[in-house]
Amino acid sequence: MTSPVRTLVVDDSVTMRTMLCAALDADPDIKVVGSAPEPHAARQLMRELDPDVVTLDVEMPGMDGLSFLEKIMRLRPTPVVMCSSLTTHAAEVTIEALRLGAVDFVAKPTGAGADMARAAAELCEKVKAAARSQVRHSPNIATPAPVDAGGGMFLDDRLIVIGSSTGGVDALFAILPSLPKDAPPVLVVQHMPPAFTGSLARRLDGVCAVKVMEAYDRAPLERGTVYIAPGGDHHMVLSGKTVRLIDGDRVTGHRPSVDMLFKSVAPLGRKAVGAILTGMGDDGAAGLLAMRQAGARTFGQDAQSCVVYGMPRAAVAMGAVERELSLSALPMAIIGACRSK
Template sequence: MKPVRTLIVDDSASMRATLKRMLSADPEIEVVGMAPEPYAARDMIKALNPDVLTLDVEMPGMDGLSFLERIMRLRPMPVVMCSTLTARGAQVTIEALRLGAVDYVTKPSGTPEDIERDAELLCEKVKAAARSVARAGPQRLPMQPKGSAGARGDTLIAIGSSTGGVEALFSILPSMPEDSPPILVVQHMPATFTRSFAERLNSECRVQVVEATNGAAVQPGTVYIAPGGLMHMELSGGARGHIKLRPGDPVGGHRPAVDVLFRSVAPLGPSVVGVILTGMGADGATGLLAMRQAGARTLAQSRETCVVWGMPRAAKEAGAVEKEVGLSAMPEAILKACRAETSKVGSV
């Protein structure tokens, strides 16, 4: 197996050296070059043809976002963004993921143990990016008409996503009608990022998008993004109940976990639609299976349209998926599932 040829782009010489040391420690990764700014990176991409780019979000000359937008328009390739855990870093990283970056890592810092953990995560994400499908930003999908979820007043939608999920959600949610059933979303993301993510999505959507808060009443026409980091998100009190944020250990390495959300809505049976989108790993597979066994409709993003076909694959192999749907058809399929009777799910 050939090593993943990686180009590092960062304006800090010390950070370039740190990233090179981390990546070079993995025998499955080869650092083929390092660039201090985007113009040098442009020439090195042409000369070296790397498999993956790691890109600093903020650099002099041409900023990382402008460079990323140009890359994804002219030569789509897997890009992993290097960000800081600040409000500004969160906003820029969310925009980078919307534009088509595969994933992001936070810049290494802290104790030796922290840096070792950062190194493992960086290598994992670079190798996953090499296996991903690069895409030039979200699709502009047709607006679904008001009333397309049907007349039932007790329906709810639960969505889980990870790598590639930001771009997928920026494709799906702006297409949803303003009277959509409530939508609960777990997207794997750090605590400092989810509020910026919700605010950026809200600016694009007819539905209202908010970062979920404990005790918030679940209302139609609203999307609730699980806050990252410290709590799991559950539904309590039925389809028109409220959000419950609870502490707990990571489940499958994730907090919040898709599985926790899905298991909490499974008792709603045919009143809930479960959707598993692009992402690494297997989070959501067992929860989606519980939903299906309880009579819920369950959809998974198709392999061809996933950035990383990990979570949908695990759900499919577990027998949790009734139908695989391409990204461009997902909004219509979700709303059709909201209208469907349990016996008609297979026709979604």
């Protein structure tokens, strides 16, 4: 029998600590071993309790969540799930937390009834996934420079599509800044709530040679532009030479879904290049297989460089991945597949 995930909850709000502890303790595979109102008390409890996972409030008095996270990653690397409110500032801080080494994040539960139940289920799922994740002991947040990938012109009709989930923010920061400013259009689905994809796009835009934007309906495909699917209400698909945001039920548990994007691109055949990155579950595997069967080049992030080797594993098992590569090798492979020789 597998031991429960021993979890430490850190939040300055008594009400929120109580809610988080109750949600986690209701899962038989999780055991809350302690809670703390601020980082200094949490640091002492980490020494005494040695938790498997820490849930950490983004914004706290005294020492903020980012400063404490940096200390955890430097002195006592432990899987951390950030708990963020749905504000623009909190979203920006959360993106930085993921860059510093946090495994994942959840939006703080609000409301009641079915909404609270869904939030509690998401929290428990992410804490259990964090316990199985690979923690970066030495986070490297240096921004890579654009790579050359052997020279040659980009083929005019190429399109790059990328799907990612848990650990994907860090992976996107490793791949997208490597793209030169004249790269083919890139469509990205990163599993995130609505308030966070805009912040992710703005943060990436500040460090990339290409333009990075949150996608909007009927956006024209343009070279040198990355389109991040907005979280929450729509699927992002390709229609002709435009981006469409369409209504629809969740697919493989997600909206937007990587599968929906990849399947919409499959008719392009050899003109498309797909990459499936770190994440839980199997979203994107079937879509990537459809792309490969149509003649597209397809890549997957390898187990050693994934935070969670779930989505790439599912794609490999289906035969959807042409080549499995480390995160550091993926940019050159993707760019090379789009160039004329």
